[in-house]
Amino acid sequence: MTTSSANDPYYSRQSAQWEAAPRIESTGSDAPGPLTTDEVWKYAQDGFLFIPQLFSLDDVAEMLAEGERLTKDWPDGRPGIIREPDANIVRSIFRLHHHSEKFQQVFSDPRLVTRAQQLLGSDVYIHQSRINYKPAMNGREFFWHSDFETWHVEDGMPRMRALSVSIFLTESHEFNGPLMVIPGSHETYIRCAGKTPENHYEQSLRKQEYGVPTQDALQQLLVGREIVAPKGTAGAVVFFDCNLMHGSSGNLSPDPRVNLFTVYNSVDNGLQTPFCDRPPRPEYLAERTVRAVTCSPN
Amino acid sequence: MTTSSANDPYYSRQSAQWEAAPRIESTGSDAPGPLTTDEVWKYAQDGFLFIPQLFSLDDVAEMLAEGERLTKDWPDGRPGIIREPDANIVRSIFRLHHHSEKFQQVFSDPRLVTRAQQLLGSDVYIHQSRINYKPAMNGREFFWHSDFETWHVEDGMPRMRALSVSIFLTESHEFNGPLMVIPGSHETYIRCAGKTPENHYEQSLRKQEYGVPTQDALQQLLVGREIVAPKGTAGAVVFFDCNLMHGSSGNLSPDPRVNLFTVYNSVDNGLQTPFCDRPPRPEYLAERTVRAVTCSPN
Numbered sequence: 001m002t003t004s005s006a007n008d009p010y011y012s013r014q015s016a017q018w019e020a021a022p023r024i025e026s027t028g029s030d031a032p033g034p035l036t037t038d039e040v041w042k043y044a045q046d047g048f049l050f051i052p053q054l055f056s057l058d059d060v061a062e063m064l065a066e067g068e069r070l071t072k073d074w075p076d077g078r079p080g081i082i083r084e085p086d087a088n089i090v091r092s093i094f095r096l097h098h099h100s101e102k103f104q105q106v107f108s109d110p111r112l113v114t115r116a117q118q119l120l121g122s123d124v125y126i127h128q129s130r131i132n133y134k135p136a137m138n139g140r141e142f143f144w145h146s147d148f149e150t151w152h153v154e155d156g157m158p159r160m161r162a163l164s165v166s167i168f169l170t171e172s173h174e175f176n177g178p179l180m181v182i183p184g185s186h187e188t189y190i191r192c193a194g195k196t197p198e199n200h201y202e203q204s205l206r207k208q209e210y211g212v213p214t215q216d217a218l219q220q221l222l223v224g225r226e227i228v229a230p231k232g233t234a235g236a237v238v239f240f241d242c243n244l245m246h247g248s249s250g251n252l253s254p255d256p257r258v259n260l261f262t263v264y265n266s267v268d269n270g271l272q273t274p275f276c277d278r279p280p281r282p283e284y285l286a287e288r289t290v291r292a293v294t295c296s297p298n
Numbered sequence: 299m300t301t302s303s304a305n306d307p308y309y310s311r312q313s314a315q316w317e318a319a320p321r322i323e324s325t326g327s328d329a330p331g332p333l334t335t336d337e338v339w340k341y342a343q344d345g346f347l348f349i350p351q352l353f354s355l356d357d358v359a360e361m362l363a364e365g366e367r368l369t370k371d372w373p374d375g376r377p378g379i380i381r382e383p384d385a386n387i388v389r390s391i392f393r394l395h396h397h398s399e400k401f402q403q404v405f406s407d408p409r410l411v412t413r414a415q416q417l418l419g420s421d422v423y424i425h426q427s428r429i430n431y432k433p434a435m436n437g438r439e440f441f442w443h444s445d446f447e448t449w450h451v452e453d454g455m456p457r458m459r460a461l462s463v464s465i466f467l468t469e470s471h472e473f474n475g476p477l478m479v480i481p482g483s484h485e486t487y488i489r490c491a492g493k494t495p496e497n498h499y500e501q502s503l504r505k506q507e508y509g510v511p512t513q514d515a516l517q518q519l520l521v522g523r524e525i526v527a528p529k530g531t532a533g534a535v536v537f538f539d540c541n542l543m544h545g546s547s548g549n550l551s552p553d554p555r556v557n558l559f560t561v562y563n564s565v566d567n568g569l570q571t572p573f574c575d576r577p578p579r580p581e582y583l584a585e586r587t588v589r590a591v592t593c594s595p596n
């Protein structure tokens with residue numbers, strides 16, 4: 001083992017039994033920004049913040065069009081596009097901030113960046129970005145997970161100083177597999193059982209089996225709490241902490257569910273050697289260069 | 299082809315393209331019974347009726363215990379128990395009215411029988427019965443389908459004079475894969491595309507691929523309507539028409555979802571030769587003997 005669990009407060013996948021550990025970093029900050037004190041407080045309590053109509057339907061239409069363009073123009077052999085196992089349907093496209101000027105601009109939008117800076121209390125850079133398509137009638141589920149567990153173990157992200165932004169590009173409703181979260185779960189770190197298999201990401205992007213909680217871990221997180229699924233029209237945005245336990249059901253409805261994601265990490269929290277004895281995941285999943293995001297003039 | 303589509307108003311799986319046809323039979327009746335005129339009217343309009351707390355929690359506990367007993371005592375080689383493909387978890391047990399005195403008694407309970415008789419306007423018999431377990435964390439989805447389409451094509455049920463009763467044996471909530479229905483869809487018969495494969499039921503009990511609607515068929519059923527998921531505590535009951543389009547998502551929650559089902563068919567609507575050129579499905583899926591149910595004294 002290359003990593004000593006004694007030096008790593010967030011070690012995971014090192015024994016046959018899961019374990020709950022407290023979070024070290026505080027959530028939220030008192031840095032200035034567009035969010036009210038109440039909103040920052042709510043984010044700190046729940047681990048997420050839902051903002052309806054942060055983007056207009058015109059903004060959303062442009063993002064959807066850019067996703068289609070990227071799918072169409074994606075060069076053969078370039079990594080970062082994930083297709084459904086059984087069909088030639090695109091499920092995700094990664095590293096949008098690298099491959100698309102349009103998405104670079106979206107991720108530099110002050111509506112996102114100033115809020116991310118305020119919640120993380122520092123300048124930020126993009127750790128990962130992607131568009132997720134959950135197609136109508138057969139969109140697949142994402143099992144429960146904490147992003148941070150994977151980012152820490154497999155990418156080497158040292159601390160819980162990152163957050164995800166999910167922009168709804170279609171309505172997200174009860175029946176098209178909306179994001180489900182456990183409010184408050186970001187305060188507890190679940191050390192998962194098992195080991196990290198070789199090239200785990202190739203499998204885990206389709207169906208994650210390692211780094212996921214057991215039923216009793218989930219039940220412990222749910223003591224005194226309830227699962228919540230933020231729902232809303234296209235243009236709504238969810239900011240959520242890197243350690244928030246979340247997942248989403250399959251989509252049997254005739255409406256696709258499309259979300260644009262970006263992960264802002266604090267510039268003080270750049271990646272180190274992964275906290276497992278595997279090489280780091282490819283850069284389309286985890287940027288290894290810290291470049292602070294500058295707000296677009298807009 | 300043994301069946302002429304000219305003589306069968308509900309032919310299906312006979313061409314490469316789906317088609318919508320109107321229902322012939324009316325839904326509901328003006329027979330006397332415990333349901334109010336409003337309730338019968340609502341059933342006729344929506345194709346289903348939700349009744350909270352029809353059974354007590356004590357009743358429910360007895361039913362759950364009987365399900366466990368059946369699982370434990372199920373003889374090797376006896377058909378009618380369905381396990382999850384990837385695990386040794388029981389998903390369904392069929393023909394409970396045949397194998398269990400306790401369930402025979404439940405299905406003879408006047409709370410169910412008199413309502414079924416009232417809605418179907420005749421005496422009734424049991425066409426099928428089962429308990430469905432949708433286990434926590436990995437309960438599988440049931441894709442959209444009309445039961446009648448299968449019962450007609452594969453079992454030879456002539457007309458839409460049957461209904462299902464689903465008794466909630468656990469709470470059914472937003473996150474444990476509740477029954478989803480399209481209100482009003484029972485008025486339209488979707489002739490499905492494709493053919494019936496040999497021994498289709500062996501596959502379709504796990505994942506149905508024939509006799510299911512396409513996205514555009516579902517969208518047509520949803521014009522002016524919305525998907526509804528009746529939710530409630532253990533002991534609640536849903537009565538729903540045999541042609542109501544329904545399905546259910548997977549269960550990622552830490553709460554199992556368990557339902558007890560029975561199908562009452564009118565004694566005037568006994569099974570004929572299947573409306574396809576395959577032999578009928580086994581009797582654990584479709585009773586071929588009409589025995590009118592007599593209410594238990596209770």
